[in-house]
Structures are given as C-alpha cells and as structure tokens.
Amino acid sequence: MMGRAMTAILSSNHQAPAEAFALPAPLVAIDPAKRRTPAEEARALVAANSLATLSTLSEDGGPWGSLVAYATIEHGTPVLLVSTLAEHGRNLPRDPRASLVIASDEAIGGDQLNSGRVTLAGRCEVPVGEELEAARAAFLEAVPMAKHYIDFGDFSLYVLRVDRVRWVGGYGRMDTADAASYAAAETDPVVKSAAYAVAHLNEDHAEHLLLIAQKLSGYTDATHARADRADRYGLDITVTTPRGKAPTRVAFAEAITAPDGLRAASVELVRRAREL
C-alpha cells in the first residue's frame, strides 16, 4: 500500500511514471476544510521557532550558511544580532542579500522530511530610530543571554527586509507567498500550544478523534485516526480505513482567536460529531 506521503509527492508534477497511486477517498462528500494560507503558514513557523540557518554571500560570491538566533518585530520582520567575528557578520556589510531557513522539528509520522519549513529571502539592513529600539527589545526578549554582548563593538543588529517567501509544509504541501501577504498575515494564536494539543488528542482522546474523523471528514469507514497538526482553523488528521490510509482535515466551527482556544474548539468538534 502506498503511504500518504508518497502519494502526495506524486501529486506534485514530478516527472514520474504514469502509474496511478490513488489514496482512498472520503465515502461521504464534504466541503474542503479551511486552511492557513501559505503566508499564514510562514508566519506561524517564524513565530514558533527561534533558530534559523542564515545564508549570506562569502567574499567570492559563494553561498555561506550559518546558524543564528532570531527575533521578530511587526509584519514578521526577522531581527538578527551578528558579530564581525563570524563570517556572516563580515558578509552582510559587503552584500546585504540573505535568506533565512526556519524549520520545525515536529515531523509528521516520524518522517523528518514531512515537516514544515520556510525560506525568507531579502536584504539585511541596520535598523535605526524606533525600529532599532523595537529590534533591540525583541532580540533581548527572544535571547535573554544577549544582554551580555549586544553592546560589544563587534555585534550589530540587522532586520531582514523579506522579498520572497517559500513555504513547504511537508510532502506535497508547498507554496510561494509574496512579501505583502507575508507582512499582512496574522500570526496564528495557537502556534505555541498546537504541539501539546496534538499529543494530548492522540494520547488521551483517540476515540474522540476517530468519531470526529468518521462523522466530520467523510471517512465513515475509518478505524483509526491520528491528529497530525492543529492550527486556528482546524485539525489535520490521518485516517486508517480498510481501503488504506489517507490524510484528511476537519475545520473548527470558528477560527480560534486566543492562544488557549484549541481545547474549546476540539470539544465543539466532538459535540458536533456526536450530534450527527
């Protein structure tokens, strides 16, 4: 049996053999569940993490990667604190072009490549005035240890002016977002609580998840359901059926607006599933 991941890969226009790899379809048609936009996915990854790989240009124009901590100010603008003792800190004053890769360590089904990551590419600038104050405060909040060295002469704060955004959500989930959409997107309020909620649903509410999947996702023959991801709009679920496994999704009744909203939204799903 072909796994969901493989089928998703094959759905992405690869120059693949023309064989058919069909996932089991829902037995009852349901409307597609609302998802985060690629820009919202990007903002969620940026908000959920604090380490990134920075790519800059070395003296010979070759690409140079290095690990950095980052913070963000408004519009999801990343803030970096770099030292000229590090190669990236010597590269940026010479050529401000840079990209940041932020990768989630939450892998679906234990497959490391089936996880979220985003590339933000643009130009680094030294902030001034109010933006410098905001960048400094944000960085010190994200990396409290930096209070010991932020004022050293070899360190500089930079902000990354994001021009291009490429988001990959795992196998077969990927898209590009333009800079304006990225800047305007709202950060998902449940970004910090989603991983715990997913683990809790899987460990303590397997029967509720199965009921939700059977009644609300159209897989009426589901025999098992695993929560993969949670966001403000709904749950990504992998269902097991006698016809094979398939990824599906159920939407919450309303988009969550508070960091602690996942519990109530999940309870509402169970209530709705029971009524059907």
Next chain:
Amino acid sequence: MMGRAMTAILSSNHQAPAEAFALPAPLVAIDPAKRRTPAEEARALVAANSLATLSTLSEDGGPWGSLVAYATIEHGTPVLLVSTLAEHGRNLPRDPRASLVIASDEAIGGDQLNSGRVTLAGRCEVPVGEELEAARAAFLEAVPMAKHYIDFGDFSLYVLRVDRVRWVGGYGRMDTADAASYAAAETDPVVKSAAYAVAHLNEDHAEHLLLIAQKLSGYTDATHARADRADRYGLDITVTTPRGKAPTRVAFAEAITAPDGLRAASVELVRRAREL
C-alpha cells in the same frame, strides 16, 4: 555569578569591555584532556544527523537556503538528492557553489545557541561510475522513502566537494578545518550512542560523575557534576563549586574504538577516581 557560557563568549576576542570575568580554576593542576580535532568534530556532526540546510545561489546571485536530507560516502562527502521542481535543484546546474549547515539538536544546559553545528562549503558535482553507485546506495540507506522517487526524471544525485569547513561547538568552541583534514578524519565511533550515555550518566550516576570530577579534573571542591557531552576521547563536564560553576573535561584511558565503548570507558574512569 557569570555563567560558563558568558565567560566562554568573552574569551573569544570580542570587542568587549575590559572587565575580568574569571571562571573558577581547578584547585589541582591537571594535564589538558585530549579532545576531538575540529575536523573530527565536523565529521561527528555530519555522521550524527541526516537533515541539513543547503545554501545555493539563486538566478540573481543571491543566497537561497532550503532544507535537505543528506547521506555521506567516504571521506565524509555529502550526498544530496534534489529535484528541479525545487529552487535549489534549478540553482545547482547553473552555479554549483553550495554550503551545508548541519546542526545538532543537543543543546548544552538547555541553551539553544550552546550546541554544535558545522558549515561545509564547496561545489556540488553529479557523481559518475562507482561514486554514483556509492552515492545512490548511501542515499537510499539514509532516506529509505527515496526509493519511490530517486529515479524520477526531475531528481538528480549530487556530491558536495568540500573546500571549507567551519565548526562551532557552542559558546567559545569553534575552529576552521581544511578540506584535507576533514576528509582524513575518522568518524567518532560513539557518535550515535553519546547522547544516551550522557543522559544515563546524569540520571543514574550523579555520584560517580562527582567523584570523577573531584579526583580527575582538579576540581577537588566540586559539589555537583553534570555531564554535557561524551566522545571517544572523554567527557565534558560542568562542575559546581563554592567558587562558581566551570566547564571541565576528563579523558578516557584510551580512545574508544567501538560504538559500544562508552560504558567500559566510563567504568574505568570511576575505578581510576576511586583509586586516588
């Protein structure tokens, strides 16, 4: 009290205020314990992980980062499998310059920046002949899922010819290795078992660790000892003393040559400490 991390930062030639930040010194002088070379540290990080951030050059010459899985063939040469559906897969045929950042998710003392990472920079080449066979076999072993797509027309295997190696082991531990040293370095046989051994020592052998630190690292006044890292040559330990905390290290009697060697080497440390 200044933490070890901060003191280590200050030892690295930053343009820092001229204040003195002294770590407590050992009360008994001991010889420096043997460490892995920077090239060996780099090879250990490469061997211990399977995901990296690849930096390539976009069409406009700007740096572009993306997440990739990698394998290695002899001399620690990284192997990548990239699709022209991804930007990095279109970048490499145009300009083969690339770098890979491989970062450990094991952070000392819970501080994310106090962790190991390495940048390998060089040029990507399409392997041929026996090297292609070795690269293909290595990649399929590292990423079994790839058997489903490795033969698609849009995917190509590349090897990274490593020119430059920059290793950062955490605060104040960093160095550059040349390509020849990197290629010649032996992979530490305990690289896969070290994290478990460190956790086991801390959880179940706190008294043994303290005895080792007191007798073998010169901190005769240590009141607590925490193992931070283990490698084939010894243990990195943080000691707590009435004079403050300090990082120290004890060497094994002999370099470990087998993957399961950490247990016997640690037992030997305890035996030696008891005899003193």
